[in-house]
Amino acid sequence: MRLTRARGCLLGLAAGDALGRPAENLAPEEIARRWGRLTEIEPGQGGTDDTEYTIFAASLLCAHGAAMTSADVARAYREQIIPRIDGPMRGAGFSELGAVQALRRGLEPPLSGMWHQHGWSDGLAMRAAPYGIFAAGDPGEAARLVAVDGAVSNSGEGVYGGQAVAAAVAVAMTGAAPGEVAEAGIAAIPVDSWTARNLRAAVAADSVDELYRAVVVRHYPWTDLAPEAVALAFAGYLMGGGRVEESVVSAANLGRDADTTAxxxxxxxxxxxxxxxxxxxxxxxxxxxxxRCLPAVAGRHVLDVATDLVAATGTTT
Incomplete structure (x- = not known):
């Protein structure tokens, strides 16, 4: 059962990434104008850095397991990512670009996740799912592990966003109801954090308008704020009743950082x-x-990655 859930998790992530990609940075009104309701993946286009960084994160867990340290993650950046960058990292988020710049300057985590001042980005949240798979049924351990990764590229609310997603995935892997899954994500982070407040508002919202008023920072020029993106993702998941197609479509049509939220x-x-x-x-x-973003993961399929990740836990039950 763990294997089919792991494969479903990463396949659902890749599908959401691909479906939401053309709607990134758009408002729901513009999505409706262009597509009516966005329900289909653009043929042959695939996903973005969300899927590629997820594969990278899974490879760290396969290599190091629960003993993984932030130094291990930083070393992987230096050995696998930085040497293969030729010009800008196409499609990479602010936190990952900032981490690369910080590591090039010799900074180590946690300073590498603080120096660039984009620690609030949803870059960790987008790649947090493997930690929930690895620690299935143990949201606390999932939150601990993803924070080890996050110290390299994120800080503060960016880490909290990743912890909420990892903890929620860990509980979803048990087959729990969507409401229980969302509550596990909220419980994994400080109650007075911006991310937790937004997640509680997303759970309580009765309409898209109410959701937007509560969690979207409309005046900010970028859409990758972790407290906003994770709240919209949880909202889409709950709007879809936890079913794959309905959840992905609901999240993608909320717009903003649509590839990540979906x-x-x-x-x-x-x-x-x-x-x-x-x-x-x-x-x-x-x-x-x-x-296209991370040459180190080229040619890998999320289904194979999920299988490797489960094998690294030593169990398929």
Missing amino acids: AIAGALAGAGHGEAAVPERWVREIGPVTG
């Missing part, structure tokens, strides 16, 4: 329902990643 919603729903719940028409569009 990817997180897909990870939560896929973990809850397993590989067979991901629509076959979407599965056909998910192939090996191209490495």
Whole structure:
């Protein structure tokens, strides 16, 4: 059961990433104007850095397991990512670009996640799902492990966003109801944090307008604020009743950082329902990643990665 949930989680993430990609940075009104309701992955386009960084995070867990340290993560950046960067990292988020710059200057975590002043980015949240798979049923351990990774690239609310997602995935992997999954994410982070306040507001919102008023920072020029993106992702997941297609579509059509929010919603729903719940028409569009952002992961498929990740835990039950 763990294997099918793990494969569903990462397949749902990749599908959400691909579906939400063309809606990134758009408002719901503009999405409705262009597509009516966005429900289909653009053929042959695939996903973004969300999927590639998720594969990278899973590789860290496969290599180091629960003993992984922030120094291990920083070393992987230096050995696998930085030497293969030729010019700007296309598609990478602020926190990852900032971490690369910090590491190039010789900074170590946690300073590498603080120096660039984009620690609030949703870069950790987008790649947090593997930690929930690895620590299935143990949200506290999932939150601890993802923070080890996050110290390299994020700080503060950016780390809290990753912890909320990892903890929620860990509980979704048990087949828990969506409300229980969302509450596990909230419980994993400080109660007075911006992310926790936004997540509580997202759970309570009765409409998209109410949700936007509560969690969206409309005046800010970027859409990758972790407290906003994670709240929208949880909202999409709950709006879809925890079902894969409905959750991914709901999150993508909320706009903003739509590839990340739909990817997180897909990870939560896929973990809850397993590989067979991901629509076959979407599965056909998910192939090996191209490495357009991270050449180190080129050619890897999320289904193989999920299988490796479960094998690293030593159990498939």
